[in-house]
Amino acid sequence: MAATPQGDGVDAIIEQWQRVRPDLDCSPMAVIGRLSRASRLLERALKEHFAQYGVEPWEFDVLATLYRSGPPYTVSAGELSTAAMVSSAALTNRIDRLVDKGLVDRELDATHRRRVLISLTDAGIRATEDLVVHHLENEERLLGGLAPAERTQLVPLLRTLLISLGDRPQTG
Amino acid sequence: MAATPQGDGVDAIIEQWQRVRPDLDCSPMAVIGRLSRASRLLERALKEHFAQYGVEPWEFDVLATLYRSGPPYTVSAGELSTAAMVSSAALTNRIDRLVDKGLVDRELDATHRRRVLISLTDAGIRATEDLVVHHLENEERLLGGLAPAERTQLVPLLRTLLISLGDRPQTG
DNA sequence: GTCGAAAATTTCGACGTCGAAATATTAGGC
């Protein structure tokens, strides 16, 4: 009884916990549970969006990391792996496929030959410039439920959390 | 130059974009990028924590869903699949392994025999009761960087976002 | 200058998830 009328899925979960274990303080779930669910839902929505353009989210992620580094759009494999938060093994696989698609080049760093440099091809630059515009429109749409003031409130709170979790700029 | 001194990784990414493409409004990234990164970092931290107890995050997730449903700690396979936001195929696999561990039972619903009911065993109940206490302590620790007032601000903002993304209680 | 440790990437094997097809069960139309 007295089910929260306007609640989300996390409200329902916390109510269940309080019914079964009123002795526990479940308040951290109200934050962490929501972050986790929101991220999952956004991931799905982004995947659907990119599918319209024949790309996977990870493809745009790699291309965008290269593009935003600026001309000559070159980043080492290790930095790409860190930026994407995936293992170096996963990154090798991703680059293989982007090379096959003709969107990036792979070459050895002339001065430090154990490093591998990845660069956007001209086709990769064009593809990224096209994708990023639609991607931002889509992100804007996904945040449509938040008023501008709400977004403004959200940003510093999430920044504080990220910093406390150890998130730092790549090039400190 | 003029790198944000106290920024997180997302600040750095947005600065890169503005340097390369000042014509684009990247403000949605400030929210969505942070949600995505925070979720990834929290996922890793939870995984590390649960590893101390010899369990994977998904194991706790299934056990907790059963436990918070209350006695007799029984939920259908389909509901577990929805709650965990994974495919029914993935859930079959997860239940197989929890059955092998002796933490849950699998039985056919007597009245609707195409449904499969999953229940916590006594060992499963004890394991969950032990895990949830440590899990909440850990979540509390992970949110340590946020002041209580900041958490309080965060919750309704994330709820609004979740609802606008379509998140709803399972038993509407 | 050489040897061993450190660094960067790739290869390898194992694992977990997904979408689609298959299987089993229930509900409705007539």
Place this chain on the structure above:
DNA sequence: GCCTAATATTTCGACGTCGAAATTTTCGAC
């Protein structure tokens, strides 16, 4: 009461990621 469609779960094949081992290159100690 059949036959079809809908529902719920499992099976199957393919794919992507991970951790660890292997490979190549660089750096420092001596």
